[in-house]
Amino acid sequence: MSILYVPVVVPPQVPSRQARELSELLDRVIRDYERTHSSVTPKEIREALTLTQQKSGSADARRATAVAAGLVAALVGGVVAFASASGISFQGQVPWIGIAIVGLLVVMLFVVLLRRRP
Numbered sequence: 737m738s739i740l741y742v743p744v745v746v747p748p749q750v751p752s753r754q755a756r757e758l759s760e761l762l763d764r765v766i767r768d769y770e771r772t773h774s775s776v777t778p779k780e781i782r783e784a785l786t787l788t789q790q791k792s793g794s795a796d797a798r799r800a801t802a803v804a805a806g807l808v809a810a811l812v813g814g815v816v817a818f819a820s821a822s823g824i825s826f827q828g829q830v831p832w833i834g835i836a837i838v839g840l841l842v843v844m845l846f847v848v849l850l851r852r853r854p
Contacts (some may be wrong), residue, residue, distance in 0.1 A: 800850040804843050811839040 751759070770776055815835060 806849045807843045
């Protein structure tokens with residue numbers, strides 16, 4: 737049995753106008769910094785850019801965590817409201833545990849998808 741492999745070629749995305757402008761600005765700032773600080777190495781510049789990316793990534797992580805917390809609160813509130821409106825008792829906890837696990841899995845999937853988004 738042979739497996740057919742079809743390569744998928746994704747065309748390169750053209751950067752937006754704002755991305756190109758920001759790139760030019762960063763390039764100018766780095767060149768100016770290199771001129772005034774002749775001892776700076778390319779490795780230090782890469783480290784600085786990495787630190788900048790990490791700082792902006794932590795804001796995304798905080799936003800994703802806040803969204804997840806909001807979703808969990810909404811899920812818990814919705815379950816409690818549904819249960820009280822339906823007259824369902826919390827004495828039978830087994831179904832509620834299943835609902836809570838499924839809800840938390842949905843929230844975790846949502847957070848993972850938010851974190852992977854460019």
